[in-house]
Amino acid sequence: MTRENPEKKAIFLRKIDLAEKKLSTANYKGTRDFYPEDMQLRNWMFEIMKKVVISYGYREYDGPILESLDIYKAKSGQEIVDKQLYDFIDKGERHVAIRPEMTPTLARMVAGRARDLPRPIRWFSLPNLWRYEAPGHGRLREHWQLNVDIFGVNSVNAEIEIISLACDILFAFNAPKDSFRVKFSHRGILSSFLRNTLSLLPEKEEAVAKILDKKNKVTQEEFESSLLDLLPNPTDQLKLIDQYLNSNIDTVLQISGIPEEPVIYIQEFYDKIKILGISESVEFDPSIIRGFDYYTGFIFEIFDTNKQNKRSLYGGGRYDNLIGLFSNEELSGIGFGLGDVTLENFLKTHNLIPEFNRDSSVYLTLMNNALFSDILLLARELRREGIDTEINLDGNQKLGKQISIAEKKGYRYLLVLGEDEIKDNNVILKDLKESNQKIISKNQLMIDLKLVLGI
Amino acid sequence: MTRENPEKKAIFLRKIDLAEKKLSTANYKGTRDFYPEDMQLRNWMFEIMKKVVISYGYREYDGPILESLDIYKAKSGQEIVDKQLYDFIDKGERHVAIRPEMTPTLARMVAGRARDLPRPIRWFSLPNLWRYEAPGHGRLREHWQLNVDIFGVNSVNAEIEIISLACDILFAFNAPKDSFRVKFSHRGILSSFLRNTLSLLPEKEEAVAKILDKKNKVTQEEFESSLLDLLPNPTDQLKLIDQYLNSNIDTVLQISGIPEEPVIYIQEFYDKIKILGISESVEFDPSIIRGFDYYTGFIFEIFDTNKQNKRSLYGGGRYDNLIGLFSNEELSGIGFGLGDVTLENFLKTHNLIPEFNRDSSVYLTLMNNALFSDILLLARELRREGIDTEINLDGNQKLGKQISIAEKKGYRYLLVLGEDEIKDNNVILKDLKESNQKIISKNQLMIDLKLVLGI
Numbered sequence: 001m002t003r004e005n006p007e008k009k010a011i012f013l014r015k016i017d018l019a020e021k022k023l024s025t026a027n028y029k030g031t032r033d034f035y036p037e038d039m040q041l042r043n044w045m046f047e048i049m050k051k052v053v054i055s056y057g058y059r060e061y062d063g064p065i066l067e068s069l070d071i072y073k074a075k076s077g078q079e080i081v082d083k084q085l086y087d088f089i090d091k092g093e094r095h096v097a098i099r100p101e102m103t104p105t106l107a108r109m110v111a112g113r114a115r116d117l118p119r120p121i122r123w124f125s126l127p128n129l130w131r132y133e134a135p136g137h138g139r140l141r142e143h144w145q146l147n148v149d150i151f152g153v154n155s156v157n158a159e160i161e162i163i164s165l166a167c168d169i170l171f172a173f174n175a176p177k178d179s180f181r182v183k184f185s186h187r188g189i190l191s192s193f194l195r196n197t198l199s200l201l202p203e204k205e206e207a208v209a210k211i212l213d214k215k216n217k218v219t220q221e222e223f224e225s226s227l228l229d230l231l232p233n234p235t236d237q238l239k240l241i242d243q244y245l246n247s248n249i250d251t252v253l254q255i256s257g258i259p260e261e262p263v264i265y266i267q268e269f270y271d272k273i274k275i276l277g278i279s280e281s282v283e284f285d286p287s288i289i290r291g292f293d294y295y296t297g298f299i300f301e302i303f304d305t306n307k308q309n310k311r312s313l314y315g316g317g318r319y320d321n322l323i324g325l326f327s328n329e330e331l332s333g334i335g336f337g338l339g340d341v342t343l344e345n346f347l348k349t350h351n352l353i354p355e356f357n358r359d360s361s362v363y364l365t366l367m368n369n370a371l372f373s374d375i376l377l378l379a380r381e382l383r384r385e386g387i388d389t390e391i392n393l394d395g396n397q398k399l400g401k402q403i404s405i406a407e408k409k410g411y412r413y414l415l416v417l418g419e420d421e422i423k424d425n426n427v428i429l430k431d432l433k434e435s436n437q438k439i440i441s442k443n444q445l446m447i448d449l450k451l452v453l454g455i
Numbered sequence: 456m457t458r459e460n461p462e463k464k465a466i467f468l469r470k471i472d473l474a475e476k477k478l479s480t481a482n483y484k485g486t487r488d489f490y491p492e493d494m495q496l497r498n499w500m501f502e503i504m505k506k507v508v509i510s511y512g513y514r515e516y517d518g519p520i521l522e523s524l525d526i527y528k529a530k531s532g533q534e535i536v537d538k539q540l541y542d543f544i545d546k547g548e549r550h551v552a553i554r555p556e557m558t559p560t561l562a563r564m565v566a567g568r569a570r571d572l573p574r575p576i577r578w579f580s581l582p583n584l585w586r587y588e589a590p591g592h593g594r595l596r597e598h599w600q601l602n603v604d605i606f607g608v609n610s611v612n613a614e615i616e617i618i619s620l621a622c623d624i625l626f627a628f629n630a631p632k633d634s635f636r637v638k639f640s641h642r643g644i645l646s647s648f649l650r651n652t653l654s655l656l657p658e659k660e661e662a663v664a665k666i667l668d669k670k671n672k673v674t675q676e677e678f679e680s681s682l683l684d685l686l687p688n689p690t691d692q693l694k695l696i697d698q699y700l701n702s703n704i705d706t707v708l709q710i711s712g713i714p715e716e717p718v719i720y721i722q723e724f725y726d727k728i729k730i731l732g733i734s735e736s737v738e739f740d741p742s743i744i745r746g747f748d749y750y751t752g753f754i755f756e757i758f759d760t761n762k763q764n765k766r767s768l769y770g771g772g773r774y775d776n777l778i779g780l781f782s783n784e785e786l787s788g789i790g791f792g793l794g795d796v797t798l799e800n801f802l803k804t805h806n807l808i809p810e811f812n813r814d815s816s817v818y819l820t821l822m823n824n825a826l827f828s829d830i831l832l833l834a835r836e837l838r839r840e841g842i843d844t845e846i847n848l849d850g851n852q853k854l855g856k857q858i859s860i861a862e863k864k865g866y867r868y869l870l871v872l873g874e875d876e877i878k879d880n881n882v883i884l885k886d887l888k889e890s891n892q893k894i895i896s897k898n899q900l901m902i903d904l905k906l907v908l909g910i
Contacts, residue, residue, distance in 0.1 A: 022780065022781055022782065022783070023523075023525055023526060023529060023563070023780050023781050024523075024781070025563050025564075025566050025567035025781045025782070026567075027518060027519055027522075027563070028519050028521050028522060028523065028549075028551060029547075029549075031518075031519035031521065032519065033516075033517075033518050033519070033564050033567070034515075034516055034517040034518065035516055035564065035568065036514035036515060036516055036578065039514070039515045039516055039517055040514075040515075042517075043515065054843055055838040055842075055843045055844065056838070056843075056844070056845065056846075057816065057818075057843060057844065057845025057846070057864075059491035059494070059495075060489075060491060060494045060495075060498065061488075061489055061490055061491055061494050062488075062489040062494055062497075063482060063486075063488050063489065064482055064483050064486030064487065064488070064597050065520065065553075065583065065585075065597070066483050066486065066541075066553075066585075066597070067482075067483060068478075068479075068483065070478055071478055074478060083546075086521075086543075086545065088541075088543030088544075089543075090541065090587065091538075091587045092484075092587075094483075094484075096483060098520075098521075098553075108478070108480050108482075109480075109488050109490065111480050112480035112481075112488070113490065118860055118863035118864050119860070120848060122845065123491065128520065130520075130521075132545065132546045132547075142519050142520070142521070153848045153849065155824075155848065155849065157824075157827060157848040157849070158848055160827075160831070161846065161848065164831070168838075272827065272828075275827075275828045275831050275832065276831070276835075325477065325478050326477055326478050326479070326480045327477065327480070328477070361512065363512075369610075369612075372612060372615075372727065372730075373727075373730045376615070376619070376730050376731070377730065380731075383510040383511070383623075387510075388509055388510045388511075388512060389510065389511070389512065390511065390512025390577065391511075391512070391616065393575060393608045393610065393612040393613055393616065394608065394610065394612070405573055405574070408573035409512075409573050
């Protein structure tokens with residue numbers, strides 16, 4: 001038996017108590033804290049995406065993160081509503097949900113002003129979206145997603161613009177042509193195949209489509225056995241499925257039951273996409289399914305060609321009755337979503353993320369507190385000239401300490417304005433990377449700094 | 456009795472049924488849909504704010520919109536947690552809330568890396584925040600708020616930087632010097648007044664502070680009667696309160712029980728702020744309270760001087776133990792929040808919002824569908840030169856129709872590349888505002904366009 005020391009035990013317990021009172025610094029599961037270096041990456045990605053989309057004349061919109069549950073019940077898939085939605089009753093008894101996707105909000109907003117908006121409507125957004133999922137590679141509970149949509153163009157020219165834009169986003173990140181592939185299909189072809197070729201009952205179509213969608217994730221045996229129960233005549237029908245999945249844009253019409261119209265549409269798409277010089281990266285792939293909700297025509301996904309990163313980067317397609325839930329107007333649209341997590345994985349896989357630095361701004365030291373006014377006024381002058389300037393606020397710190405702070409903060413350029421410099425109307429400009437410095441007149445400072453900082 | 460026509464009635468009921476099936480296009484109460492023109496305003500405001508904050512060396516961060524309820528229970532006021540929080544239980548039985556303010560997330564994130572972050576820590580964020588409130592002027596359920604904080608500077612130099620930055624944001628919007636006033640006080644002065652001068656019990660302090668905070672919103676009678684129950688000796692104490700509220704930076708020390716230290720601190724602040732040339736807009740105001748939560752030192756608010764817009768624009772101050780909830784580290788910080796709704800009201804009141812147009816981009820017509828390739832390639836060239844270009848995708852539309860679309864979309868400049876132009880290697884550039892046009896060679900186009908668009 002160990003002899004207890006009651007006083008020590010009390011102190012020990014008090015310490016535990018105190019320690020336990022501290023709240024966890026962990027963020028909510030499946031989300032990310034964006035520390036400045038993470039935010040810099042996010043902002044960099046967003047700015048490049050926005051620049052490309054704006055260069056096509058698209059305009060940004062946004063909606064509230066909370067919407068009435070009804071719009072997801074009606075528009076999103078059943079799996080999302082039942083298992084993945086962050087829904088709750090608000091203090092006014094309204095059943096609301098945090099948006100799991102942007103499309104229902106988009107449809108609501110477009111429907112609200114469908115008659116007034118000049119067409120075609122070209123809109124984009126960069127919302128954060130929430131799904132209750134088991135977090136994994138490329139899948140988080142909160143992620144951001146670029147949403148790009150064009151409404152009011154019935155011709156394939158809209159598909160060409162959307163694919164051109166989607167590829168230009170990747171090119172803007174310096175992605176090589178062979179780093180991705182655009183795979184497309186058409187809902188009209190898929191539906192006809194399920195209904196006419198396989199003669200499936202409508203209630204079986206969705207189940208079979210889901211299995212086709214996941215074909216690449218399972219073995220051939222698993223694939224076939226999962227279909228057996230759904231097919232009335234498996235032996236013949238598995239052959240037809242094989243023929244369908246192995247068809248190309250020229251042979252798909254040979255399958256009985258496939259109508260001409262959607263095939264001609266995608267052939268026109270394929271002919272026109274050649275203008276962009278990327279046709280070798282674009283292919284018809286009848287296994288492209290895109291869930292089973294609002295798409296009605298052309299559908300596509302863009303994949304990373306690196307096998308390490310198998311998830312599709314983009315998904316999108318044409319929908320003909322998206323605003324019908326809110327309005328009697330009819331308006332055909334085509335759009336896509338590009339998630340920040342999948343994009344970041346793509347950029348990492350291909351080494352396309354640059355190193356971020358603070359080489360275009362300066363750190364201004366404070367040699368003693370009596371010089372604070374001078375430093376403050378110099379900082380103001382610098383900022384007015386467009387030079388971002390962080391000031392050291394503690395004049396009791398030695399120069400070495402201040403240099404070390406500037407280095408830790410990632411600065412390359414440092415300014416020193418001590419008493420001697422003020423007397424002579426000079427400033428010392430230090431390059432911490434090259435370990436050199438020069439004394440320049442205050443008049444010369446702005447000119448030299450802008451050159452050095454590349455402003 | 457009216458004779459019923461069963462068939463007509465059935466059609467009528469079916470129509471009602473169809474009509475009723477349409478979901479409302481209204482957004483959730485107390486929130487805003489940002490249509491492109493609203494988003495343009497929001498982006499313009501955010502960009503100016505960010506530019507100023509970044510020019511001071513602050514770095515952007517962000518956190519998830521959902522946090523554990525615990526951090527608000529511990530950090531936010533009781534009123535927020537009980538009445539204004541959007542909290543719910545997630546599918547994994549975690550009690551979570553949509554952030555009503557950013558400070559608890561900030562404290563959690565800083566505490567998580569307190570030892571590694573180079574100090575001073577200068578951070579900002581632009582989160583959307585949610586409170587369940589009755590929507591009213593300047594008050595919505597979802598709003599955005601610029602949050603700016605600096606940690607690790609104990610001297611008044613941090614206050615100077617923060618006030619300088621706050622004012623520079625308004626100046627960046629071209630706000631005149633007399634359009635706003637900075638009112639400041641110090642928690643040490645307020646607490647001493649309540650505790651030492653009025654000899655209030657700790658549990659009464661908060662109630663009295665709340666009444667002082669709202670003094671300007673009630674009549675003198677209402678003000679005094681609401682205090683009667685809380686003051687042990689109302690006759691004398693109401694006089695002291697009057698003396699306190701009418702004191703200035705030089706006379707506040709004459710009130711018995713007010714300690715020297717905080718008064719010297721704010722006097723130093725007031726002396727130094729003169730450097731910035733804005734001291735006539737800055738005043739000590741002992742009625743500044745700032746709720747009763749984490750502030751421990753200097754506190755301030757910035758008000759619109761226009762009486763139409765009474766709400767304070769900014770609120771902020773110094774807190775000495777904000778991260779103590781998560782960590783044993785001690786770190787003094789000072790920060791403020793500036794809401795987008797109050798800022799927008801301020802800018803509107805003072806006519807500081809410019810007209811937005813699309814005069815720096817072009818609309819490219821499509822004279823017939825056979826020219827789509829030429830148009831697509833010209834658009835690509837233009838975009839590569841940094842010229843935002845929206846294409847007309849319907850070659851069946853007459854030129855007049857296309858011009859009218861461009862005008863509705865707000866474009867001033869329009870390009871026509873018809874068959875004749877292609878043959879002669881020319882392009883027509885139309886100025887829709889001046890109703891003129893010129894034919895220029897394709898080679899000259901980029902140079903002329905950049906001049907005209909101001910790129």
